[in-house]
Amino acid sequence: MTNSLDFHILPILQQEGQVHSTVPGLHVAQPPRRADRRRASEQLIFHLILRGNAPLSENAYQQLLKGLVGVYYKTPGAATSALQKVAEALNNYLRDRNMRGASRGLRAVGVFTQIVLRSDTAYIAQSGSSHLFVIKPGQAAEYHDPKMSGRGLGISRVPKVRLHQESLTENDLLLITPEPPPEWSTATLKNLSRMQKKSRYHRLLHRLEEDVNAILVMPQPGSGEVRILRPKLGDDKPARQVPAAGEEGPVRRGEPSPEEGGPSPAERDGAGRDFPAPAESPPPDRPRSSREERSQPSPTTQPQRAAPVSSPPEEEQESRWAVFMERIHQLPVGMILRKIGTVLAAFGRTAGNALGGVRDGVVRVARRTLPDEDMLGFPAWGLGLIAVAVPIVMVVVGSVVYAEKKGSGYFNENLEQAKEMVEAAENAEDPAQEYEYWQAAVEALGEAHFYDSTDESEALDLQISQKLDVLDGVRRLVYEPLLDGKGLGEDVRISEIVIDSYGDLYLLDEISGSVFRLVSNNGYQVDEGFRCGPVPLGHIEVGPLVDIVPLAPGREDGAVILGIDEAHTMVLCTRAGGDTSIFTDDSYNLPKGGVRAMTISSSEPKDIFILAPDKELVLVEYQGEGYRTGEEYFLAGDSTPMMDAVDLAASGSTLFLLHEGGRITRCLKPGTTDAPVCDAPFNFNDTRPGRSSGPTFEGVDFSEMEYKTQYGKRMYLLDSEQQAVYFFSPDLAYLGQSRPLNPLLGGSATAFTVHMHEEIFLVVGGQVYRGEVGGGG
Numbered sequence: 001m002t003n004s005l006d007f008h009i010l011p012i013l014q015q016e017g018q019v020h021s022t023v024p025g026l027h028v029a030q031p032p033r034r035a036d037r038r039r040a041s042e043q044l045i046f047h048l049i050l051r052g053n054a055p056l057s058e059n060a061y062q063q064l065l066k067g068l069v070g071v072y073y074k075t076p077g078a079a080t081s082a083l084q085k086v087a088e089a090l091n092n093y094l095r096d097r098n099m100r101g102a103s104r105g106l107r108a109v110g111v112f113t114q115i116v117l118r119s120d121t122a123y124i125a126q127s128g129s130s131h132l133f134v135i136k137p138g139q140a141a142e143y144h145d146p147k148m149s150g151r152g153l154g155i156s157r158v159p160k161v162r163l164h165q166e167s168l169t170e171n172d173l174l175l176i177t178p179e180p181p182p183e184w185s186t187a188t189l190k191n192l193s194r195m196q197k198k199s200r201y202h203r204l205l206h207r208l209e210e211d212v213n214a215i216l217v218m219p220q221p222g223s224g225e226v227r228i229l230r231p232k233l234g235d236d237k238p239a240r241q242v243p244a245a246g247e248e249g250p251v252r253r254g255e256p257s258p259e260e261g262g263p264s265p266a267e268r269d270g271a272g273r274d275f276p277a278p279a280e281s282p283p284p285d286r287p288r289s290s291r292e293e294r295s296q297p298s299p300t301t302q303p304q305r306a307a308p309v310s311s312p313p314e315e316e317q318e319s320r321w322a323v324f325m326e327r328i329h330q331l332p333v334g335m336i337l338r339k340i341g342t343v344l345a346a347f348g349r350t351a352g353n354a355l356g357g358v359r360d361g362v363v364r365v366a367r368r369t370l371p372d373e374d375m376l377g378f379p380a381w382g383l384g385l386i387a388v389a390v391p392i393v394m395v396v397v398g399s400v401v402y403a404e405k406k407g408s409g410y411f412n413e414n415l416e417q418a419k420e421m422v423e424a425a426e427n428a429e430d431p432a433q434e435y436e437y438w439q440a441a442v443e444a445l446g447e448a449h450f451y452d453s454t455d456e457s458e459a460l461d462l463q464i465s466q467k468l469d470v471l472d473g474v475r476r477l478v479y480e481p482l483l484d485g486k487g488l489g490e491d492v493r494i495s496e497i498v499i500d501s502y503g504d505l506y507l508l509d510e511i512s513g514s515v516f517r518l519v520s521n522n523g524y525q526v527d528e529g530f531r532c533g534p535v536p537l538g539h540i541e542v543g544p545l546v547d548i549v550p551l552a553p554g555r556e557d558g559a560v561i562l563g564i565d566e567a568h569t570m571v572l573c574t575r576a577g578g579d580t581s582i583f584t585d586d587s588y589n590l591p592k593g594g595v596r597a598m599t600i601s602s603s604e605p606k607d608i609f610i611l612a613p614d615k616e617l618v619l620v621e622y623q624g625e626g627y628r629t630g631e632e633y634f635l636a637g638d639s640t641p642m643m644d645a646v647d648l649a650a651s652g653s654t655l656f657l658l659h660e661g662g663r664i665t666r667c668l669k670p671g672t673t674d675a676p677v678c679d680a681p682f683n684f685n686d687t688r689p690g691r692s693s694g695p696t697f698e699g700v701d702f703s704e705m706e707y708k709t710q711y712g713k714r715m716y717l718l719d720s721e722q723q724a725v726y727f728f729s730p731d732l733a734y735l736g737q738s739r740p741l742n743p744l745l746g747g748s749a750t751a752f753t754v755h756m757h758e759e760i761f762l763v764v765g766g767q768v769y770r771g772e773v774g775g776g777g
Contacts (some may be wrong), residue, residue: 005120005170006222009045010197010229012204018306019205021231024058026215027065028226031073039073039082043226045115048090049178051152054097054106064093067150079116080643083125084614086114087159091127094154110153111178117218117226121330122174122217126162133175133186134166134661135193140186141701142721143618143660163644164660166217173200177214183207186699186721201231338497340624414448415457422464431471432690438468439574472688473736474724476758477771479744479762482524487767488516494763497751500560501553504575505761505768506532507751508563513544515563515573518768532563532573540582542569547598552606553622557581562627564610568592568619572629583629585621601650603710609633609655613645618655633667635675640665649707649715651730656682656715662702664693664732697734700726710756720748720767725760744769 011023025048031040046065050056056064056387071089075082098107105661111128124143128151133559143164153159177184184204192200200216252258277417359553416668418441425437441464448457450553469476481487488494488507495510503520514533518524535542543565551559551572559572559581574582584592594614601607607630608621633655634640640657647658653669655676666682669675681695691698702717714735723744727735738760745766753761754773762769 004222004224005168005219006225006227007043007045007117008197008218008220008227008229009218010201010218011231012201012212014205014208014210014212016211017209019206019231020382023047023213023215025061025065026228027069028228029066029069029227037318039075041118042079043117043224044069045117045215045217045226046071047113047115047176049111049213050094050108051111051178052106052108054101054108056108064090074432079118079123080125083114083123083163084161087112087125087153087161089126091153091156091159095157098154107154109151109155111177112153114395115176117173119224120168120219122166122168124164124166124174126164127159128709129178130162131177131180132164133173133180133184133189135173135175135189137171137193138190139699140190141661141699142186143701162660165644166661170220172219174217175204175214176217177212179212179213181208181210181212190776269716319499346699371708373608411448411451411457414444415460418448418457418460418464422460425467434478435471435688435690438464438471442468449463473734475736475738475773476741477738477760477773479740479769479771482518482768482770483526487765488526490765492516492766494751494766494768496548497753497761497763497768498548498550498561499753499761500550500575502560502575504560505548506548506561507763507768508545509549510544510546513546513565515545515548515561517575524768529576532561533751534565534573535571538570540584542571542582543567545571548593549598549600549608551600562608564595564598566593566595568595568612569620583628585619585630592717596645597647599648599650601652602707603651607650609648609650611642611645611648611657613642616640616642618642618648618657633676640676640678640680646703647705649705651707651713653710656705658702658705658717660701662685662697662700662717664705682732685731686773697726706752706754708754716752716754718749718752720750723749723762723764725752725754725762738771738773740769742772 009026009028011026013020013023025046027046027048029044031042046068048061048065068086068090072082072086075085075724082710090112094108094110101107109128111130112126113132114125116123126132126143130144134141134143143162145162166172168174171193173190175192183206192203195203197218200218204214204216205212213448268492286321319467355458362619396761402489421437421441425434425441428434428437441460445457445461445464449461468474482505489511491511492509493511494507494509494516498506500506500647505518505520505524507516507518508514509516512533513529517527517530517532519527532545532548533542534544542563545563546566548561548563550561553560556560557572558574558576560575561573563571563573565571569582569584572583594612594617595610596613597611599609601609606623608627609625610619610621611617612619618633619630620633621627642657644660645657645665646660649656649658653672654674655667657665657667659665659681664684665678665680667678670677683693683695684697685693686697697717700719701721703720704718706716708716713730715732716728716729717728718724719726719737722739724737724739726737740762744762744764744767746767749762751763755761758773760771760773762771
């Protein structure tokens with residue numbers, strides 16, 4: 001039986017160094033009274049960001065989101081189907097709007113995240129560069145795949161939507177943002193759920209200098225209420241929330257909306273608790289200058305003298321100064337110096353205007369209190385400025401020195417703690433306990449390196465890393481780039497790489513849907529004459545390819561790879577890049593389209609398996625029929641879930657499906673006419689000390705898979721974020737992993753392949769790298 005949860009939503013917005021209490025484009029809603037039967041127990045959270053030069057007003061934002069709410073609740077069927085409909089509606093709106101503004105160079109691209117809450121389950125749909133962090137106690141996973149979510153809404157005719165389902169408890173968190181700052185990663189966020197609510201907000205904004213737009217969804221025991229919290233800036237005391245215009249405020253299941261006669265947001269009881277923020281700032285949509293804050297008398301009224309404002313008590317002033325100095329002391333020295341530069345620069349920009357009004361007064365005071373200007377060679381107003389600036393500089397410099405000394409103390413304290421953990425690990429007899437000590441040493445040394453770094457601490461870091469590599473079965477590879485410069489270019493994103501029997505590489509660019517060929521001949525060179533990709537004209541059109549597979553050598557037609565587009569149209573490509581053959585399979589009456597991935601069996605027969613997750617289909621094209629005839633892999637009535645499947649692998653009639661979140665389903669067919677028997681999930685066997693086995697591999701979200709049988713059967717899985725390739729037995733027993741000796745420039749790995757268990761080809765950015773495994777992999 002599921003437990004009902006409340007969901008508190010914390011907006012996180014920082015722009016140009018200013019923290020704000022609301023996030024434009026955040027909207028929550030409850031089901032109306034006449035909602036579809038399946039929608040009656042579902043609550044909605046929308047987070048929409050428009051990028052480009054054609055923004056919407058705040059009122060237009062809210063009207064658009066309310067219209068999308070209506071689309072969702074009126075759509076029958078599964079929640080995933082309704083989420084797809086909402087994305088299509090928003091995509092059509094933005095696309096039409098962009099077409100109307102094209103003549104003026106106006107365009108807006110939507111980054112859209114939808115969350116459906118049903119009891120303790122969240123259904124999440126991402127479109128565009130949306131990043132989702134699922135944070136559980138001690139671990140965090142990131143879900144971000146441009147291949148699934150696309151470049152954003154409003155660009156193409158068919159929107160891309162990445163779907164994910166997550167069961168939540170009161171100890172879990174969901175963090176959504178279109179562009180996480182470098183400080184946010186699975187490693188730095190894994191302990192966020194263990195913090196108190198106020199600490200979470202400060203932790204996420206700590207040391208951030210970049211702009212950030214995010215929401216943090218926090219479940220807790222309750223009755224199904226959804227609240228948007230508002231950080232109360234500049235105050236540590238939580239206050240009751242009053243929703244702003246356009247916000248739904250607290251939402252309770254079964255409560256009528258204001259349009260249906262229910263209470264308004266301001267009238268609802270129990271508004272959300274506020275959170276303190278590091279600094280006070282105006283809302284982003286209504287910036288105010290110092291001139292705007294001064295009252296302006298109207299022509300019909302007389303200006304009135306402002307009432308005197310009493311100064312705060314002396315104790316309160318001292319308390320505020322202590323809090324300010326404590327925050328200063330916690331900052332790194334580099335950040336303090338940057339802040340000083342920012343303040344002085346701002347002072348310089350405004351000094352001309354400000355001094356224009358006070359210069360005469362300063363001169364009069366200076367002439368009375370300072371030496372004669374001829375004595376020192378400075379004008380009187382300059383001496384006055386020095387008199388004001390010197391105390392400020394002295395305070396800041398003193399703070400820097402104090403912070404330097406305090407940071408040195410923190411560094412030494414954490415370094416000693418790391419040494420103690422290393423000693424405890426070396427003396428531990430239990431392997432699991434030993435591993436925990438090494439992990440604790442990593443955390444302590446990381447805290448020390450926040451303040452400083454020495455030769456001693458770097459040597460200790462190397463010692464710990466090498467020991468953990470041994471315990472984790474990690475082999476560090478030296479990856480060499482195959483191409484000069486930036487490789488294939490910055491406007492290329494490789495999603496698939498295969499190798500033919502001649503050793504040539506074929507790389508699929510998901511942006512253009514075309515294939516690059518790298519010829520192996522004393523190194524690798526790009527074959528400029530090779531052509532394999534979309535065919536817009538002809539009897540049968542071919543759209544951008546979504547996947548490719550290598551073919552067995554010695555074919556009469558000379559084809560070396562087979563590609564497929566989203567509509568299930570296939571194309572055969574030769575080494576010469578010409579004489580392509582285009583065909584479709586019309587041997588069965590099935591709805592085509594929605595192809596996500598394709599694989600070829602690693603053992604005989606070399607049948608091709610095609611994944612269409614939106615239609616929950618896996619199709620098999622038979623090698624013996626030239627891949628022009630096939631059938632469904634699953635029989636009618638099979639209920640194997642695959643809506644969130646992202647990749648697949650096969651060996652004979654055995655099928656493996658890789659799901660979002662790193663789960664795997666394995667299906668076996670006892671006979672060619674038998675229904676497959678599936679293990680969903682197919683559990684991992686983590687053989688490392690102190691680790692537990694289960695449906696996911698701890699701390700990893702795999703994005704691609706390969707199954708090889710040439711030199712022993714092995715499953716290979718790619719951890720894109722860490723640029724790591726994991727090795728497993730056919731029963732998913734952990735065998736080890738390979739990682740770069742030094743991280744490869746360019747971000748996450750987007751494609752990989754393993755050749756004869758001796759070479760790993762890895763694509764990062766537009767560059768292709770090769771690493772020698774050694775020892776047979």
